[in-house]
Amino acid sequence: MSLIEADSERLLAAVTSLLAQKGIASDDELVERQRVTDAASPGQGARMVARAWLDPEYRALMLADGAKAAEAIGIPMRGMPPLGVLENDAETHHLVVCTLCSCYPRAVLGYPPLWFKSAAYRARAVRDPRGILVEFGTTLPDSIRLRVVDSTADYRWMVLPMRPAGTEGWNEAQLTAIVREGDMIGVTLPQA
Amino acid sequence: MLAPGTEIRVKLDWPETRGPCHIRTPHYLRGRTGTVERHLGDFPYPEDLAFARPAARLPLYHVRFDQPSVWGQGHTGDALVVELFEPWLETIAP
Structure with a gap:
């Protein structure tokens, strides 16, 4: 299966788990960034x-x-x-x-x-x-x-x-x- | 480092004809002459960064171009001001 055909929820979960495993961004940091992005106007x-x-x-x-x-x-x-x-x-x-x-x-x-x-x-x-x-x-x-x-x-x-x-x-x-x-x-x- | 006021020519180069690349220098400025306004800072070079290669931090400049000369239309005195990395800039011999 190609990335384009992958279920987007599962793909997102895989990416966020890799980001956490590799120490790039924790779940908390992602939530915080989403909050900041949504608040910008x-x-x-x-x-x-x-x-x-x-x-x-x-x-x-x-x-x-x-x-x-x-x-x-x-x-x-x-x-x-x-x-x-x-x-x-x-x-x-x-x-x-x-x-x-x-x-x-x-x-x-x-x-x-x-x-x-x-x-x-x-x-x-x-x-x-x-x-x-x-x-x-x-x-x-x-x-x-x-x-x-x-x-x-x-x-x-x-x-x-x-x-x-x-x-x-x-x-x-x-x-x-x-x-x-x-x-x-x-x-x-x-x-x- | 290029001082403010330095006259430059943007390289007339088309790396996209030679293979995959990621370029932040717009087509419409290739080969055009302009004037360095100021050094904006040094940033990881996008042409390497985009391919996850080690990217040196290179000088990025704000460069001013005469808008009507670039397009053959427009209002005298209007300018285009663009961020360009040093490897794309050739100084013009005075």
Whole structure:
């Protein structure tokens, strides 16, 4: 019988038992990792963005080392790839894609949206990035420099968008609530 | 180690035509010229790691390419920024 024909429950049991026997990962560690994976969502990244909008020191930490900044607000990063943070400003916009597969900062954004993994997005984000942004409702002025970050190797990347006008005086919870998944991939901009 | 600002050319090489391999250098950049932005760190080389061979930790760089030159379309000034391992980068003689 080939692996493809094997009963998936038995296959999983065989793999987890081998992981334990070889001292790679215990059952408890697997359960803990599953809990962390299921808890990850764009809400985690949104908390980082909101904090960075309010706290210049946190912003500096986030730009220097995204993983440290995530851990600083209680997001588990053990065993995760390094997290790079791309800062948008008045002259620069970032768009993240993984043309080779679907590398994504899952620890802080959760599971990637289906379109992020589509061949169409992956091909067009590098060839016609401004065109694809328009389809997401984002028209970049000509004066903005667009940097398309192709996530090809060991880093995972998230965008730190600009704080939108009309949010003056808002608290962290209010700001967190307006930051969406797409804002941190770079296909959309946060709206007040 | 390549310093920020170093002009490089991505090797015009197609190992996938010679046998099984695992490459993190996209096709669309093979043979293209770009500029090193910064060293991101040293990481186990995926072309060995994927086959469970001993994998040396090699320098990984963020390299910037002019987007319109790569695709023959686009907006002047737009850039592609890509993680590339040192063995794929050839320095261009000044």
